[in-house]
Amino acid sequence: MAMQGRHSGCYKQKLRKGLWSPEEDEKLFDHITKHGHGCWSSVAKLAGLQRCGKSCRLRWINYLRPDLKRGTFSEEEQRLIIELHELLGNRWSQIASRLPGRTDNEIKNFWNSCIKKKLRLRAEKPPDDELATPSMIENSNWFTGDRSNGGDTFSTPTANLPRDASFLPFRYSGTMELQSCAPWPALPPNEGAEIHTGGDPEDLKWSEYLDGTIRFMYGIDQGREQQQLNLHVQKNFE
DNA sequence: AATAATGTCAACCGCTAGTAG
């Protein structure tokens, strides 16, 4: 199994590597839109490409897929990425699955080039230890690093959140331990389990939990949960 | 204008998990 998972074919055959040409893109796109991808290792051959299946798969997923969203990340997306990274760590594919039209690679690059830098800069210049309300976060240039309002406004999400961020349906301790603090949504599996610093949670249950959490946090579900969020925000920040 | 430093992002690498025979 020595070659398992590698571009084994690339070693044996003279397959192209590196950037894709427009012609290659067109071939791959045409083939997949007409026939679907099926088994990736056969796609290259059937599409008439001198590429390995792995390369074709990556090109389709990260670039050619018609449902991809292009352009810069909105502030809402940036906030979601940061929140999800707090919860999931470097599980880029899981983060991407909650951002329609975005790829894990795109999010990973964005994190490594942009957000990480902002967090580092902020760490070098610690923020005033004041609490921030959601509207303060909303109105600041916290994500974009826009200096137009008087300098760097970078911070980590948790640094600017109130100590008792009880508008969130969960709470972090210093060791990233998840603690019960709200009646909704339902607690994740293994209450008190560490998130990405410790054992591996049951991904499916986590996934369900996170979906509920995110829907709740960002008002995707209207109704009772939204009313409760409003009440919590009102109670804690006004 | 030239060059160095830095940032961005597409693509590759190496690994694990899952599955079929």
Place this chain on the structure above:
DNA sequence: ACTACTAGCGGTTGACATTAT
């Protein structure tokens, strides 16, 4: 149970673009 294979993931690299000196 074992082997061979594919799919998918996260880390890393390197080419190119942009900015600073």
